[in-house]
Amino acid sequence: MSSRIYIAGAGIISAIGNNITENLSALETGRAGMGEMKYLHSAHREKIPVAEVKMDNTALAALSGLPAHYTRTALLSAIAAKEALTNAAIPGFAKLRSGFISANTVGGMDKTENFFSDFLSNPAKGKLRNVVHHECGAATEIVAGILGVKHHIATISTACSSSANAIFYGARLISQGMLDVVIAGGTDALTKFTLNGFNTLMILDNRYCQPFDENRRGLNLGEGAGYIVMVSEKIAQTLPSIPICTLNGYCNANDAYHQTASSPDGTGSYLAMKGALDKSGVKADEIDYINLHGTGTQNNDIAEGTAIKLLFERRYPPMSSTKSFTGHTLGASGGVEAVYSVLSIQYGLIYPNLRFETQMKELPFVPETVFKKGADIRNVLSNSFGFGGNCSSLLFSKV
Amino acid sequence: MYLRAAATISPPVSFEQILTADSSAQSIRLACAEPDYTKLIDPKMIRRMSRIVKMGVAAALQCLDEAGDKMPDAIIAGTAYGCLGDTEVFLQKMVENDEQLLTPTAFIQSTHNTVAAQIALLLKCHNYNNTFVQGGFSFENAITDALSLLKEGQVKTVLAGGIDEITDTSHAILKRFGLYKRAPFATENIFQTQTKGTIAGEGATFFVMQSGASGNDYAQLKGFDTFYKPVSSKEVEQHISAFLDRQNIKRSDIDLVISGENGDIKNDEVYETIYQSALRGITHMPFKHLCGEYPTASAFALWLAANIIKTGKLPSGLPSNKKPSTVLIYNHYRYTYHSLYFLNAC
């Protein structure tokens, strides 16, 4: 029995759709999710475009089966995780050793920041139910309950690489025989805290972002959740048909350069991508598509681009940043983009990098600008590079 | 797996202080005994660090120093609350200034991965770096991750730790949830009051873990397990018995149990039950009168157990006719997160 990790299902909710079908349709038709802030009430509403999930909390609650006063982070997580598990349709799931490994950066901050205004004026004020789910791990507890998972739960918070780390932690628990099935990925809701935080770093674009473009101005914040269901080979054999996609390689490296900026030569990015290739045994020229971290900031794109230039030398695979559609979903980005990577293998898809106009002068390659279907996609590399130098790459392969 | 080094910044000043039982503080909120950080951390980096980051980094550096390890193969932190201090600073400014004129330092230092990231930055360590944030399993997941990496065979040493802080704000809010005792007690008496509530604690504890023995280790971590939301104390007993069976341990093989009673009458019920069943007849001691209650307190318990095994000494008041060479830790947090650790002398 091999220790292959099969991807049995996936689920997603983002600014471009509330499930896989809607996301795929938007990716195919080039419909981006950015727009004027509608659901978040911030003083920057008219100045900063964001990529919000197009539902208020009441609607999300109805879809998730959770109470409407729960943190938006948990609502998004529940919707995507449920879709993933339903898709996987694992027979006898309740009897298996299952794990839910999630990730987020904001936790219940969307509620806490409202509590705080009352609390600051008077420490006896503010509704306690708005802070009871403040911790990052609370959303995970809530959703694990809905999924019926009890064997192992965990939440990872390593900024933008959070859900990529969650995915391959879960994979290791399966390959080492601790668990049979893991739902892994991440979630994050838009909050004033993160919006203002990123604004102080002056890396937000006040127009729609242009990743990997010479004239890029910054990123657009987004929100959403993305999960994949991973199973052992033994469980894969009980499914109606053996899944065609596996998690073949992964790596977590640290840039160790600066708290928020990436090193100009992209050390962390290079180590993460190379490590994922080494782990899988797949060679650089066998990669058929790279889902870039590609936030659209000056710093990330040059660091990531430089690392790619070094690693792939002459043969640059097709690549694109789907953040041009979904915005940067922070803790969810690894999960959201893992879902897109799995779909890429399943349907032979290459996604366009929207709004690309001018090649970056330092790089000898450009991202893809046209959606492709039915391509021969055997190996996909997905990058997630975050604050704190936390860099992770996942490598998905067709069996 | 072996505990090569262990360091903590916690309310007790040192293990020696704990041995002499000089710990009758009257407080419902225990605060860490903090070192002079300028002696441990580069001053250029300290200026941005909040209290919890200083605590975490200092404990980690002390631990690495003890292990003689300048570059661990992995750095993994567990923290349930993250960096509360900077979170509050940023939130407060955001509310007061109505989202204007905000500054980046508090924001970037508020992210949960700051401690692990700052350690990597200080060491220029490009290796595996992770942070877990799952309530009472934050530290346990760090250990699970560490064990998994060591088992995979590609790493030799892992720096893993559990860190959580209390701030005035977090304490005020948790107090409103009714978590704490209403009036101060001498802390070693918190277990006799038959009342609700515990005492608040905090700490930063790190370990260097290795897959092979170095000949100079604190202890061997022979067994480790977690279980989540058991429905009854019967289920707890079953988990503990099954754990002991898997390790091939009889009750008579265990010299000491360190357990997580926190003084809250409901919280402590299950420990009473266990001491009459699965763990009856074994010398046992609580630890939360030393460090207080917080989600990653089990890291402190592990540090305490490791020191007891290494020195062979027990806090006064416990029968000391035998040098303890096996210690079992059983702890739960809010009856949701349960963990078991079994250590052997080596």
Add this chain to the structure above:
Amino acid sequence: MADLKKQIIAQLNLKDLKPEDIGDDQPLFVEGLGLDSIDALELIVLLQQEYKIKLANAEEGQSVFRSVRTMAQYITDHQGKAAE
């Protein structure tokens, strides 16, 4: 410039420094005081908060914040036409 130095020390939490320790022409970034990109952002907020001057973008900071003197000069030049 002495006031400006005090404000810089406070904003950047340079607890061990006194205004006399910062030379008027001493480079603030990379060498000299060794400040980094986060400090630059903090200084941008300082300008806005204390002097009501808004920098157009982060890159402008590279020349403005070269030294305390260049900062002081920029403030003098722009204070007349202060943004809201």
